[in-house]
Amino acid sequence: MKNDRVPEFAVVGHPNEGKSSVLSTLAEDDSVRISPMPGETRECQSFPVTIDGQEIIRFIDTPGFQNPRKTLQWMQNYTGKDETLIRDFIEAHKNDTDFHDDCRLLQPLLEGAGIIFVVDGSRPLRNMDKAEMEILRLTGCPRMAIINCKEEEAAWLGKWQREFRKHFNSIRLFNSCQATYRERIELLESLKSIDQDLQPVLDRVVTAFEQDWLERNNQVVKLLIDFLEEGLGYSHSISFKAGADEEALQTRLYEQYVQFIRTREKKSQERMRALYKHNIFNLDLPPQSILKEDLFSEKTWEFLGLNSSQLIMAGALSGAAVGAGADLVAGGLSVGAFAVVGGLVGAVGTALKGKKFLSGTRLLGMRLDKQLLYVGPVKNIQLLFVLLDRQLLFYKHIINWAHGRRDYDRQISHQDESPVKSGYTSEWNRDDRMICESFFRSLQNPEKEDKKDVYTKFSSLLQRTLQKISLE
Ligand SMILES: Nc1nc2c(ncn2[C@@H]2O[C@H](COP(=O)(O)OP(=O)(O)OP(=O)(O)O)[C@@H](O)[C@H]2O)c(=O)[nH]1
Ligand SMILES: [Mg+2]
Structure with a gap:
C-alpha cells in the first residue's frame, strides 16, 4: 500500500463469522448486507469512508473462504516467486466454481489492500481456521486479526490469541454489535502497527475521524439549541x-x-x-x-x-x-x-x-x-x-x-x-x-x-x- 493512496483494507474470513458486520460498524455504513445465513456476501464490495466529501479510507467486504484446505495445498506446492503467488492462484482457478469465493476474496490483496481477518472467538479453533491463517500469512500482506465474539463465551479466547500471534502483526477484540466510537478509533490506531508504511496515512485518518466526531457534536449542539429555542x-x-x-x-x-x-x-x-x-x-x-x-x-x-x-x-x-x-x-x-x-x-x-x-x-x-x-x-x-x-x-x-x-x-x-x-x-x-x-x-x-x-x-x-x- 503506497503512502499517497487511500488506505484500503479487505475484511476477510470464514463465512458467517461477522465480516460484514465488522465492516458495517467500522465504516459506519448500515447499507452493508448482513445475514444469519452463511454465504450472504458473494462478491467484493468497496465501502469508502468519506469526510467532507473526501474519501479517507476504504474497506472491502469479501466472501468467506470456500475451499481453504485446497487453496493452502496449492499455495504450499507453488514454486513461483512470492510476489506472484496470489496472481497465479487466481489465474489458475478463475474458471473453477469450487474456488469462486477464494479467488474473489484474494483479488483485493493483489491490488494492495491490507488484511483484516475476522473470526468468531466464541467458538473453538478448528484446523480450517489454521489453514485460512496460513493462506493469509503466505500472501505476505500486512494483516491484523479481529476477534468478534458472537456469543458471550470466553473459554476459547486464549487459544485463538495464541494461534493468532503466529500469523498476525496485530490482534484486537472488537465486537461488531457493541463497539463504540472510541473502540473504532482504537482499532484504526492498531492498524498502524501492521505496517510502518501505513503509519502516516493512518495518523491522518484517525485525526480526521476525531475531528469529524467533534464536528458532529457541534452540529448536535446547534440542533439542540434550535430545538429549545423553538420549543421553549x-x-x-x-x-x-x-x-x-x-x-x-x-x-x-x-x-x-x-x-x-x-x-x-x-x-x-x-x-x-x-x-x-x-x-x-x-x-x-x-x-x-x-x-x-x-x-x-x-x-x-x-x-x-x-x-x-x-x-x-x-x-x-x-x-x-x-x-x-x-x-x-x-x-x-x-x-x-x-x-x-x-x-x-x-x-x-x-x-x-x-x-x-x-x-x-x-x-x-x-x-x-x-x-x-x-x-x-x-x-x-x-x-x-x-x-x-x-x-x-x-x-x-x-x-x-x-x-x-x-x-x-x-x-x-x-x-x-x-x-x-x-x-x-x-x-x-x-x-x-x-x-x-x-x-x-x-x-x-x-x-x-x-x-x-x-x-x-x-x-x-x-x-x-x-x-x-x-x-x-
Ligand atoms: N450476537 C452477535 N451476532 C453477530 C455478531 N457479529 C455478527 N453477528 C451475526 O452473525 C451473522 C453473520 O454476520 P455477517 O456479518 O453477515 O457475517 P459474514 O462473515 O459477513 O458472512 P458471509 O457474508 O455469509 O460470509 C448475522 O446474523 C449477524 O447479525 C456479534 O458480534 N454478535
Ligand atoms: Mg458478509
Whole structure:
C-alpha cells in the first residue's frame, strides 16, 4: 500500500463469522448486507469512508473462504516467486466454481489492500481456521486479526490469541454489535502497527475521524439549541371574542402546544440519527427505556430533569415557575407538574383538576389582553431540563448503536424503580445549571438579555456533555 493512496483494507474470513458486520460498524455504513445465513456476501464490495466529501479510507467486504484446505495445498506446492503467488492462484482457478469465493476474496490483496481477518472467538479453533491463517500469512500482506465474539463465551479466547500471534502483526477484540466510537478509533490506531508504511496515512485518518466526531457534536449542539429555542420560546397570540369559551380555547391551545413540541422533538431526533449515519434500520430503544415514555408522562418527569431542590433554586433564579418545585416538594413526585395557563392559572387550574397532567403549576404562559390571547413562552423551567435529558439520552443511544447491529438483542433494564433521576442534567453542578437558567431567561425575554454570552456558555456546556457521553 503506497503512502499517497487511500488506505484500503479487505475484511476477510470464514463465512458467517461477522465480516460484514465488522465492516458495517467500522465504516459506519448500515447499507452493508448482513445475514444469519452463511454465504450472504458473494462478491467484493468497496465501502469508502468519506469526510467532507473526501474519501479517507476504504474497506472491502469479501466472501468467506470456500475451499481453504485446497487453496493452502496449492499455495504450499507453488514454486513461483512470492510476489506472484496470489496472481497465479487466481489465474489458475478463475474458471473453477469450487474456488469462486477464494479467488474473489484474494483479488483485493493483489491490488494492495491490507488484511483484516475476522473470526468468531466464541467458538473453538478448528484446523480450517489454521489453514485460512496460513493462506493469509503466505500472501505476505500486512494483516491484523479481529476477534468478534458472537456469543458471550470466553473459554476459547486464549487459544485463538495464541494461534493468532503466529500469523498476525496485530490482534484486537472488537465486537461488531457493541463497539463504540472510541473502540473504532482504537482499532484504526492498531492498524498502524501492521505496517510502518501505513503509519502516516493512518495518523491522518484517525485525526480526521476525531475531528469529524467533534464536528458532529457541534452540529448536535446547534440542533439542540434550535430545538429549545423553538420549543421553549414558542409564542404567539390569537384573537379572542368576548363571550367565547375561554377554558375550551385554553385547553385547545395547550394541546396544540403539546402536539407541536412532540413533533419538533421527533424531528430533531431524526436529524441526530442522520448525523450519525443511521439511515436504514430501526434503532429500537430497550423495552424499559425512559425514552419510551411520553414526554408528558408522570414517569418522564419523575426520572428526568432536576430534582426538587435544584428546581426551586432554578425557578427562583430564572423567574420561572417556582411553583413547580414547591408542588413537587409538597406533594411528593406524583404531580405532573404542569398546567395550561399562566395569568389564568387559578380558574383553569381548578376547572382542569382531575385531568391528570393539566393540574399543578404553569407550563405554558397564557395571558388575555383585550381581544388577544397571548400564548407562550414556556414558563416551567423543568421542561428545559426534561427536554435536554431526553435528547441527551437519545444521543447516547444513537452513538452507541453500532452500525453492524441489526436488532436489539441485549435488554438493558431500568431496574431501579425508585424516583432517582436518571438523566444528565441533575448531575450538572450549580454553575452549569445557572448557565441553563440564563439561557431559559433569554428565551423568555429575548430583547432584554445579552444573548451572545449566554449562548456561548450554553453551547460549551452542551459540547462538554456530549464529549463526556461519547467517552462513557
Ligand atoms: N450476537 C452477535 N451476532 C453477530 C455478531 N457479529 C455478527 N453477528 C451475526 O452473525 C451473522 C453473520 O454476520 P455477517 O456479518 O453477515 O457475517 P459474514 O462473515 O459477513 O458472512 P458471509 O457474508 O455469509 O460470509 C448475522 O446474523 C449477524 O447479525 C456479534 O458480534 N454478535
Ligand atoms: Mg458478509
